[in-house]
Amino acid sequence: MEKNGPRIDFSQPAVDALANAIRSFEGVSRKKPIADIAAIFESVSDMYGGCVVDFGDDAAAIDIGGGDVILFAADGIWGRLVEKSPWWAGFTSVLANVNDIVAMGGKPLALVDVVSSSKTEDFTEIFKGMAEGVKKFGVPVVGGHTHPEGATTLSVAIIGIAKKDELIRSDTAVPGDVVIFAVDMDGRTGPNSPYSFESLSFKEPAAIRKMYEAPQQLAKQKLVTAGKDISNPGVVGTLGMLVETSKVGATVDLEKIPLPDMDIVFDRWILMHPGTGFVFTAASENAGECIRILEAGGIKAAIVGEITKKRTLDIFAGENRATVFDFDKEGITGICKK
Amino acid sequence: MEKNGPRIDFSQPAVDALANAIRSFEGVSRKKPIADIAAIFESVSDMYGGCVVDFGDDAAAIDIGGGDVILFAADGIWGRLVEKSPWWAGFTSVLANVNDIVAMGGKPLALVDVVSSSKTEDFTEIFKGMAEGVKKFGVPVVGGHTHPEGATTLSVAIIGIAKKDELIRSDTAVPGDVVIFAVDMDGRTGPNSPYSFESLSFKEPAAIRKMYEAPQQLAKQKLVTAGKDISNPGVVGTLGMLVETSKVGATVDLEKIPLPDMDIVFDRWILMHPGTGFVFTAASENAGECIRILEAGGIKAAIVGEITKKRTLDIFAGENRATVFDFDKEGITGICKK
Numbered sequence: 001m002e003k004n005g006p007r008i009d010f011s012q013p014a015v016d017a018l019a020n021a022i023r024s025f026e027g028v029s030r031k032k033p034i035a036d037i038a039a040i041f042e043s044v045s046d047m048y049g050g051c052v053v054d055f056g057d058d059a060a061a062i063d064i065g066g067g068d069v070i071l072f073a074a075d076g077i078w079g080r081l082v083e084k085s086p087w088w089a090g091f092t093s094v095l096a097n098v099n100d101i102v103a104m105g106g107k108p109l110a111l112v113d114v115v116s117s118s119k120t121e122d123f124t125e126i127f128k129g130m131a132e133g134v135k136k137f138g139v140p141v142v143g144g145h146t147h148p149e150g151a152t153t154l155s156v157a158i159i160g161i162a163k164k165d166e167l168i169r170s171d172t173a174v175p176g177d178v179v180i181f182a183v184d185m186d187g188r189t190g191p192n193s194p195y196s197f198e199s200l201s202f203k204e205p206a207a208i209r210k211m212y213e214a215p216q217q218l219a220k221q222k223l224v225t226a227g228k229d230i231s232n233p234g235v236v237g238t239l240g241m242l243v244e245t246s247k248v249g250a251t252v253d254l255e256k257i258p259l260p261d262m263d264i265v266f267d268r269w270i271l272m273h274p275g276t277g278f279v280f281t282a283a284s285e286n287a288g289e290c291i292r293i294l295e296a297g298g299i300k301a302a303i304v305g306e307i308t309k310k311r312t313l314d315i316f317a318g319e320n321r322a323t324v325f326d327f328d329k330e331g332i333t334g335i336c337k338k
Numbered sequence: 339m340e341k342n343g344p345r346i347d348f349s350q351p352a353v354d355a356l357a358n359a360i361r362s363f364e365g366v367s368r369k370k371p372i373a374d375i376a377a378i379f380e381s382v383s384d385m386y387g388g389c390v391v392d393f394g395d396d397a398a399a400i401d402i403g404g405g406d407v408i409l410f411a412a413d414g415i416w417g418r419l420v421e422k423s424p425w426w427a428g429f430t431s432v433l434a435n436v437n438d439i440v441a442m443g444g445k446p447l448a449l450v451d452v453v454s455s456s457k458t459e460d461f462t463e464i465f466k467g468m469a470e471g472v473k474k475f476g477v478p479v480v481g482g483h484t485h486p487e488g489a490t491t492l493s494v495a496i497i498g499i500a501k502k503d504e505l506i507r508s509d510t511a512v513p514g515d516v517v518i519f520a521v522d523m524d525g526r527t528g529p530n531s532p533y534s535f536e537s538l539s540f541k542e543p544a545a546i547r548k549m550y551e552a553p554q555q556l557a558k559q560k561l562v563t564a565g566k567d568i569s570n571p572g573v574v575g576t577l578g579m580l581v582e583t584s585k586v587g588a589t590v591d592l593e594k595i596p597l598p599d600m601d602i603v604f605d606r607w608i609l610m611h612p613g614t615g616f617v618f619t620a621a622s623e624n625a626g627e628c629i630r631i632l633e634a635g636g637i638k639a640a641i642v643g644e645i646t647k648k649r650t651l652d653i654f655a656g657e658n659r660a661t662v663f664d665f666d667k668e669g670i671t672g673i674c675k676k
Contacts, residue, residue, distance in 0.1 A: 060480030064499060074495055075452070076452035079454060147417065151489050153489075155452035
């Protein structure tokens with residue numbers, strides 16, 4: 001396994017600072033309200049069968065019989081990003097939703113949107129961005145709702161389909177599994193945030209669709225035990241959410257985290273939201289085949305750590321070590337504290 | 339057919355004024371941007387099979403094979419309503435989405451939401467309202483996305499399931515069909531708008547679910563040719579959208595429109611958004627059975643008019659007559675002008 005090289009400071013104070021930066025990163029801390037929402041709905045959710053997974057995963061999976069599940073997810077784009085760059089928000093909304101389905105091993109089927117704006121030009125730019133996403137990913141927008149007033153906002157929902165017994169869930173990681181980080185490295189810092197790594201707007205639809213078939217391959221061959229789309233919390237923060245819902249812990253070797261071929265400071269890289277990026281867990285004997293399939297699709301992948309019984313997420317480099325999350329004390333989403 | 343009685347002014351100037359009021363009603367005019375959106379996505383939508391209906395219907399229908407379609411819709415709640423009454427907005431968001439599925443003869447499966455607010459109490463009220471809707475309709479919220487910042491906004495998407503050959507679409511009305519208005523009359527003016535007719539918050543879940551099975555019965559028995567959920571445009575405005583997408587016209591006899599047992603001025607009633615209300619079209623020999631099924635479910639139903647080849651929507655009372663929409667000149671959504 002190649003090392004990141006000596007130019008990165010992995011001293012104990014640096015590792016402590018990293019753990020702190022990840023824990024207090026806005027992309028992580030804004031996941032907090034999820035638990036409160038889940039609690040409000042908990043009291044009424046017992047009346048239903050049919051839902052395989054709901055809160056805490058990238059998408060909910062609804063059992064429709066015959067071995068199939070419908071995957072269903074929604075994503076909103078931060079208001080300030082929509083106002084600043086409506087085209088980009090439209091494009092990103094398609095991407096974020098497609099990633100939610102793909103991360104679960106599913107095939108995306110269709111999108112709907114709710115858009116509000118008092119500015120006609122914002123509508124046009126948002127929809128043009130979405131149309132570009134539709135072209136790239138091959139997933140149609142089939143309807144939605146518009147409000148021709150108020151602040152510019154954008155919410156998008158997606159459905160996908162998967163085989164029930166092939167679903168990649170995020171609550172099923174098992175102690176002893178290896179942790180795989182998988183990121184499309186052919187990208188650059190995004191236009192609107194130093195924490196976004198944009199790797200799709202300049203790629204051909206055929207290359208993108210090939211890349212997005214890799215997780216479906218992992219699902220079909222049942223090579224992974226769990227998986228999650230890397231979103232705003234960054235690679236380690238996303239792993240944190242995965243181990244929280246799986247009721248396990250993890251260790252991450254900082255020196256094994258894959259880096260892009262460009263000068264992004266490690267402290268920032270570890271917080272970035274990649275255009276295409278996943279965290280997977282797998283039995284160690286399957287890890288090699290997982291990495292082969294992901295890299296054949298154009299996604300750089302590496303084993304970076306291990307799932308543990310101990311309910312903390314620790315990062316380390318050599319002898320230097322720090323705890324990012326201690327789930328016995330405090331969760332990220334708080335959904336699965338018990 | 340019972341008449342509305344002599345207390346309503348159906349003179350020619352009054353009928354002209356009604357036509358004008360419906361056409362210029364905000365609930366109708368804000369449907370305009372739909373055409374522009376559909377046009378932006380049109381250029382990229384040719385690449386997909388599998389979508390049975392998309393823009394212009396209550397929900398999109400995605401063919402998943404085996405004779406089933408997944409219905410998929412999104413609704414946003416007007417920003418000003420969310421700010422004014424977050425509980426009510428949450429409750430209404432469930433209702434509006436369930437209606438989109440039910441109007442197509444489908445069975446609702448699950449909801450997801452995107453909510454933003456800088457106020458914790460707004461979040462709580464919205465989710466409590468949604469939880470009440472979940473209890474009433476028996477459709478779970480399975481996930482979503484929250485933004486703990488910015489203005490208070492709420493978008494909700496729903497999925498449902500239906501048999502492909504039993505789908506009630508809104509683009510399939512045929513000249514010669516009768517027009518049926520079906521509305522739950524056991525209600526009152528809603529708390530937030532003089533144009534909403536609230537009929538669900540005080541009803542028991544069992545009664546509501548029985549009511550919502552009636553449209554599924556119509557679908558199963560293939561008794562209707564088209565149908566649409568009555569929303570903000572009101573009964574005549576919604577019929578207008580249905581005939582526009584069906585590329586037909588219609589006449590409506592004002593004296594046959596069912597009225598609630600309370601003192602709501604006719605001019606306002608005709609613009610109101612009922613909690614539960616549908617426009618259906620049917621071959622005249624099936625109309626009686628449709629009405630029987632709807633009324634057994636607790637929904638008042640009546641034949642109010644006819645589908646015409648001529649592409650206008652005309653209202654009349656006796657000899658007095660006015661054109662509300664002339665689709666050769668201008669559409670409501672503009673989607674199907676050609």
